[in-house]
Amino acid sequence: MPPQRQVRVGNQWMRARDAQRALEEAIRVSRAEEASHGPHQSFISKYVFSVDHKWIGIQYGVTALTFLLLGFSMMLLMRYQLAWPGKPFPEWIAKFLGQSNAPGGVMLPEFYNQLGAMHGTVMVFLAIVPLAVGAFGNYLVPLMIGAPDMAFPKLNMMSYWLYLPGGLLMMLSFFVPGGAPNSGWTSYPPLSIIATHGQTIWILGMIFLITSSLLGSVNFIVTIFQLRAKGLTFMRLPFFVWAQLVTSFLLLLAFPPLEAAAVLQLMDRVAGTSFFMPSGLVVSGAPLDRSGGGSPLLWQHLFWFLAHPEVYVLILPGMGIISEIIANNTRKPLWGYRSLVGAGVFLGFMSFVVWAHHMFLTGMGTAISAFFQTTTMIISIPSVIILTALIISLWGGSIRFTVPMLFALAFLPMFGIGGLTGLPLGLAAADIHLHDTYYVIAHFHYVVAPGTIFAMFAGIYYWFPKVTGRQMSELWGKVHFWASLIFINGVFFPMFLQGLAGVSRRLYDGGAQYEHAKSAIHTNVFISTCAFLLMAAQVPFIINFFYSIFKGRRVTSNVWDATTLEWAATTSPPLAHGNFAVAPVVYRGPYEYSVPGYTAADFIPQHVPDDAPPAPDTSTRGGGMLPAGAVAQKES
Amino acid sequence: MDAHAAHADHHEIEIPYTVHSRPDTGLYNGKLGIWLFLASEVMLFGALFSTLILLRTGAPVWPEGSKILNVPLATLNTFNLIASSVTVVLAWANLRLGNLKKGKFYLAVTLFCGFVFMGIKAVEYGSKFSHGLLPSTHNFYATYYVMTGLHGLHVVGGMVVFAYLLMTANKWYATKPDQFTNRVEVTGLYWHFVDLVWIFLFPILYLL
Numbered sequence: 114m115p116p117q118r119q120v121r122v123g124n125q126w127m128r129a130r131d132a133q134r135a136l137e138e139a140i141r142v143s144r145a146e147e148a149s150h151g152p153h154q155s156f157i158s159k160y161v162f163s164v165d166h167k168w169i170g171i172q173y174g175v176t177a178l179t180f181l182l183l184g185f186s187m188m189l190l191m192r193y194q195l196a197w198p199g200k201p202f203p204e205w206i207a208k209f210l211g212q213s214n215a216p217g218g219v220m221l222p223e224f225y226n227q228l229g230a231m232h233g234t235v236m237v238f239l240a241i242v243p244l245a246v247g248a249f250g251n252y253l254v255p256l257m258i259g260a261p262d263m264a265f266p267k268l269n270m271m272s273y274w275l276y277l278p279g280g281l282l283m284m285l286s287f288f289v290p291g292g293a294p295n296s297g298w299t300s301y302p303p304l305s306i307i308a309t310h311g312q313t314i315w316i317l318g319m320i321f322l323i324t325s326s327l328l329g330s331v332n333f334i335v336t337i338f339q340l341r342a343k344g345l346t347f348m349r350l351p352f353f354v355w356a357q358l359v360t361s362f363l364l365l366l367a368f369p370p371l372e373a374a375a376v377l378q379l380m381d382r383v384a385g386t387s388f389f390m391p392s393g394l395v396v397s398g399a400p401l402d403r404s405g406g407g408s409p410l411l412w413q414h415l416f417w418f419l420a421h422p423e424v425y426v427l428i429l430p431g432m433g434i435i436s437e438i439i440a441n442n443t444r445k446p447l448w449g450y451r452s453l454v455g456a457g458v459f460l461g462f463m464s465f466v467v468w469a470h471h472m473f474l475t476g477m478g479t480a481i482s483a484f485f486q487t488t489t490m491i492i493s494i495p496s497v498i499i500l501t502a503l504i505i506s507l508w509g510g511s512i513r514f515t516v517p518m519l520f521a522l523a524f525l526p527m528f529g530i531g532g533l534t535g536l537p538l539g540l541a542a543a544d545i546h547l548h549d550t551y552y553v554i555a556h557f558h559y560v561v562a563p564g565t566i567f568a569m570f571a572g573i574y575y576w577f578p579k580v581t582g583r584q585m586s587e588l589w590g591k592v593h594f595w596a597s598l599i600f601i602n603g604v605f606f607p608m609f610l611q612g613l614a615g616v617s618r619r620l621y622d623g624g625a626q627y628e629h630a631k632s633a634i635h636t637n638v639f640i641s642t643c644a645f646l647l648m649a650a651q652v653p654f655i656i657n658f659f660y661s662i663f664k665g666r667r668v669t670s671n672v673w674d675a676t677t678l679e680w681a682a683t684t685s686p687p688l689a690h691g692n693f694a695v696a697p698v699v700y701r702g703p704y705e706y707s708v709p710g711y712t713a714a715d716f717i718p719q720h721v722p723d724d725a726p727p728a729p730d731t732s733t734r735g736g737g738m739l740p741a742g743a744v745a746q747k748e749s
Numbered sequence: 750m751d752a753h754a755a756h757a758d759h760h761e762i763e764i765p766y767t768v769h770s771r772p773d774t775g776l777y778n779g780k781l782g783i784w785l786f787l788a789s790e791v792m793l794f795g796a797l798f799s800t801l802i803l804l805r806t807g808a809p810v811w812p813e814g815s816k817i818l819n820v821p822l823a824t825l826n827t828f829n830l831i832a833s834s835v836t837v838v839l840a841w842a843n844l845r846l847g848n849l850k851k852g853k854f855y856l857a858v859t860l861f862c863g864f865v866f867m868g869i870k871a872v873e874y875g876s877k878f879s880h881g882l883l884p885s886t887h888n889f890y891a892t893y894y895v896m897t898g899l900h901g902l903h904v905v906g907g908m909v910v911f912a913y914l915l916m917t918a919n920k921w922y923a924t925k926p927d928q929f930t931n932r933v934e935v936t937g938l939y940w941h942f943v944d945l946v947w948i949f950l951f952p953i954l955y956l957l
Contacts, residue, residue, distance in 0.1 A: 339774060339777075369795075373794075376899065386888070388891060
């Protein structure tokens with residue numbers, strides 16, 4: 114029989130597990146008492162304009178997941194048109210779209226362009242970034258560093274309340290004359306400047322979103338620098354926190370140039386300036402009445418100066434989540450923690466000097482192309498270091514195949530495919546053929562969809578018990594995982610082949626009018642079918658998510674036997690009452706799993722002190738959640 | 750104090766280093782926050798300066814600012830802004846020394862300088878508009894209006910904060926003098942930045 118760990122509470126000895134339960138019950142009761150006796154908070158200040166980082170994180174999460182579903186739905190409409198060009202939609206969808214967008218149920222090219230621009234905008238700015246940074250960052254960073262809240266709670270609230278109106282404003286653009294923005298998510302001029310009114314709304318929406326992420330990034334950096342618990346040095350930070358720190362610096366420094374560019378484009382549209390309008394432009398056979406002298410290339414430079422670091426904003430938090438889950442589920446420390454941190458920081462620096470690899474075909478010159486293809490090759494090195502360290506971390510681990518771990522394991526090859534297929538795009542010569550084809554679409558979707566979105570799913574399954582006190586169903590999680598993995602590859606893998614065959618992106622009929630595309634576009638039906646099935650595969654997740662909030666299995670505060678500080682807080686930490694009963698003190702690094710010579714448990718949480726007797730066989734150090742020093746321990 | 754209030758007080762979230770510096774970083778939260786914000790502002794104005802350089806070097810001819818814009822008025826405004834940067838430091842120093850009255854006086858002088866700046870700007874804009882020189886006239890005017898306009902918005906933002914600080918000074922300083930002094934310090938840092946942007950704008954737009 115395995116030795117039972119005994120702990121003393123007051124003057125009574127009991128089994129560690131019983132003591133933990135008793136303590137948690139005591140904390141729960143005292144919290145409940147406190148909640149009923151504490152300062153009365155109105156519904157509005159507690160749940161709408163909340164200043165508590167946990168609730169703001171939940172607000173971000175739910176809003177961003179809704180936008181994620183919305184962005185996906187837009188894509189399904191487009192996929193229907195691509196697979197069966199000119200075929201009318203089923204009655205109820207045609208009715209929903211209306212005669213102005215789909216007369217007789219057939220989607221208009223103008224509406225297809227609107228959906229294309231909005232799919233990109235919604236997914237990048239309203240779904241993934243708010244989910245990765247706003248939701249996961251907000252909820253977890255203060256808990257992981259042992260802080261009572263973010264450094265500036267009111268700014269935090271303001272970030273959310275700028276994000277939501279910005280998002281709703283974007284959606285509103287579907288209802289103005291001319292419809293939503295239709296110049297692509299990149300809004301290249303001169304097209305975007307002569308475009309319909311939706312584009313003005315896009316710019317205003319972007320100004321909201323940029324301001325929101327600016328406030329958020331300042332808040333994150335200050336929180337991580339200033340509010341770390343005692344003993345939590347930078348090299349003891351979980352990699353997730355490092356990833357969020359680098360991400361915040363990228364948001365802080367990369368977004369303002371886009372804000373400037375958005376102001377300039379706004380001026381071009383409403384005040385008749387010519388920042389991005391070259392001289393002698395002819396539109397619909399008539400010369401455009403402008404002073405001219407502007408540069409369309411200038412917009413591309415300013416846009417990609419944001420949008421390339423943005424790529425790393427999309428992927429770094431995902432890598433952070435994956436790292437936590439891999440360390441926890443392999444029951445061993447991450448391999449090469451220092452290399453991971455170094456690579457993450459280097460990645461952040463380099464991401465500012467690669468932007469023009471999106472512009473090889475603009476005629477900006479071979480010298481500039483050579484520079485940017487060199488930096489692009491350099492930036493692949495830190496990405497490879499991170500992925501390699503995560504793969505080697507699996508070696509020799511006793512892997513627990515939990516649902517979060519399945520998503521994390523799938524992330525590695527999926528991100529690998531996405532990353533490696535990016536190299537030919539980063540070389541100017543190969544890019545001449547691949548530029549603006551479906552190959553590009555496949556490449557970056559492999560990074561963001563089965564990469565980042567899988568990381569987000571992994572994170573949701575992993576931290577769901579922390580947020581709600583209940584666990585999501587493992588069985589339905591596995592159904593969700595396997596179906597998503599199969600169909601998402603069914604969607605994106607054939608696009609590589611289409612792209613290599615030369616099928617351009619942004620084609621309303623999927624390339625049917627091009628002779629050279631004939632050999633490749635028959636896969637459109639297969640891709641679209643997989644896309645619809647991928648949507649169906651999300652149904653178990655959505656049901657599981659809501660069902661588990663109310664009916665999921667109740668779990669203890671450290672259900673995964675994890676080491677980082679968020680698991681030292683109670684289950685489902687109460688809102689607006691601080692995170693920790695006592696400010697935690699950190700004694701060790703973040704991944705002390707399977708420490709040699711330590712037999713009591715296969716993990717030592719960061720907040721458990723060193724001064725407990727180190728003798729390996731006869732005594733135990735606390736592997737549980739009891740506050741440091743609260744109990745003495747022995748083994749029977 | 751009744752029992753409930755005491756209870757609530759005990760459990761209030763206390764965020765550390767809101768007023769006093771964290772030993773290892775040497776900064777309080779607000780000061781680090783404003784420095785980061787200013788870093789992002791450098792990128793914002795950096796993008797605009799880059800735009801100006803790119804458009805100007807790409808243009809076959811570019812008007813000379815000194816022949817079109819009002820250099821004497823802008824020079825006056827430059828000295829006005831520099832003076833306001835001095836007075837905001839004097840305000841902070843006096844608050845630090847416990848002299849609220851003098852601190853408020855210098856805050857008011859700073860705010861006044863802000864009004865003078867915007868007044869002179871309004872005269873300059875007005876004379877350009879009356880001659881039909883609009884942003885759409887030429888990219889020189891487009892960059893001039895956008896850059897000085899965004900800078901002007903920053904000045905107005907600073908003035909709003911100074912006005913707020915002046916209105917709340919008596920009560921705030923009586924209860925939390927350190928916190929109030931810190932607020933003046935971070936607003937001052939922001940104000941110096943706004944001043945610095947003008948120091949770059951003035952020669953680049955008006956003189957070169």
